[in-house]
Amino acid sequence: xxxxxxxxxxxxxxxxxxxxxxxxxxxxxxxxxxxxxxxxxxxxxxxxxxxxxxxxxxxxxxxxxxxxxxxxxxxxxxxxxxxxxxxxxxxxxxxxxxxxxxxxxxxxxxxxxxxxxxxxxxxxxxxxxxxxxxxxxxxxxxxxxxxxxxxxxxxxxxxxxxxxxxxxxxxxxxxxxxxxxxxxxxxxxxxxxxxxxxxxxxxxxxxxxxxxxxxxxxxxxxxxxxxxxxxxxxxxxxxxxxxxxxxxxxxxxxxxxxxxxxxxxxxxxxxxxxxxx
Numbered sequence: 001x002x003x004x005x006x007x008x009x010x011x012x013x014x015x016x017x018x019x020x021x022x023x024x025x026x027x028x029x030x031x032x033x034x035x036x037x038x039x040x041x042x043x044x045x046x047x048x049x050x051x052x053x054x055x056x057x058x059x060x061x062x063x064x065x066x067x068x069x070x071x072x073x074x075x076x077x078x079x080x081x082x083x084x085x086x087x088x089x090x091x092x093x094x095x096x097x098x099x100x101x102x103x104x105x106x107x108x109x110x111x112x113x114x115x116x117x118x119x120x121x122x123x124x125x126x127x128x129x130x131x132x133x134x135x136x137x138x139x140x141x142x143x144x145x146x147x148x149x150x151x152x153x154x155x156x157x158x159x160x161x162x163x164x165x166x167x168x169x170x171x172x173x174x175x176x177x178x179x180x181x182x183x184x185x186x187x188x189x190x191x192x193x194x195x196x197x198x199x200x201x202x203x204x205x206x207x208x209x210x211x212x213x214x215x216x217x218x219x220x221x222x223x224x225x226x227x228x229x230x231x232x233x234x235x236x237x238x239x240x241x242x243x244x245x246x247x248x249x250x251x252x253x254x255x256x257x258x259x260x261x262x263x264x265x266x267x268x269x270x271x272x273x274x275x276x277x
Contacts, residue, residue: 016091017098019106024087027135030075031083050076051131052118063131070118071111076133086135093139093146100149102259112203113141113196120195137192141200144169148204173197 030046037043052073053065077083098106117137125132146153147169154162163171173194251267 014099015095017095017103017106019098019103019110020091020094023090023110023135027075027077027083027087031077031080034076046076047131047133051133052121053131054125054128055122056127057129057131065122070115070122073118073131073133074111074114074135074138077135078133082134086139089139090135090142094142097142097145097149100259102255102257102262104262105259109145109200109203110138110142113200114138116199117141117192117195120198121192124191132192134192137196139196140193141196144173144197144200145204148201169197 034046037046048063049066050069050072052069053063055065057064077086094106094110097109101109114135114137117140118132121132121137147165151164151166153165155165155168156162247270251263251270254262254267
């Protein structure tokens with residue numbers, strides 16, 4: 001069972017888990033560099049190289065899309081407020097997800113949402129003269145994941161009005177869709193936000209179904225067999241007693257840090273033994 005479809009039962013909690021901390025520090029450091037260089041001859045260098053420029057951009061400087069920009073644009077921000085609200089939302093909604101999934105899985109999800117949002121945004125901005133910057137696409141993916149993993153959790157809108165996470169996320173998705181269709185001149189990349197949520201939704205659904213490469217390989221290998229179900233392994237009391245408390249504690253610590261999928265097959269077997277005692 002993967003962390004995408006199991007009952008929420010965390011093995012530990014960190015206020016600022018490793019991935020969240022690293023992402024926030026990196027974004028702050030790059031923003032400070034942007035500020036330091038704003039009155040220098042290199043003031044436009046970071047934006048020119050790292051922002052997400054539309055395909056066939058009509059900007060007067062001739063700047064264009066580069067293959068690395070769907071990754072680098074996530075670390076650039078247009079103002080302190082833009083940076084603050086993105087990083088605040090990342091911490092509020094992302095910390096619990098990283099504690100739940102593990103750092104490796106959270107990193108995969110965050111950057112997949114961010115880069116996926118970039119490519120979706122490129123489709124809707126062909127020929128535009130302005131670039132896109134900010135971690136909002138990835139952060140909206142994190143918001144979507146929070147709503148899917150903890151749908152009944154209450155979020156206090158404006159710190160006053162309680163609303164369940166599933167309705168909060170659905171409302172944000174609807175607002176972004178309507179705003180994007182309206183094509184307002186708000187300088188907000190609505191399709192990047194919506195793109196991050198779409199990619200996040202697809203990823204979580206796929207993982208919940210267990211459509212991973214190892215499982216596809218196993219299914220292919222088992223093709224032609226009369227039964228597709230693995231035999232049930234019955235564990236007797238003597239076998240269960242061989243798993244020590246220290247081993248179980250170490251396995252639970254590993255789950256807390258890296259997620260259930262980081263366990264080896266032997267560690268999963270030991271955890272199964274302990275669960276049957």
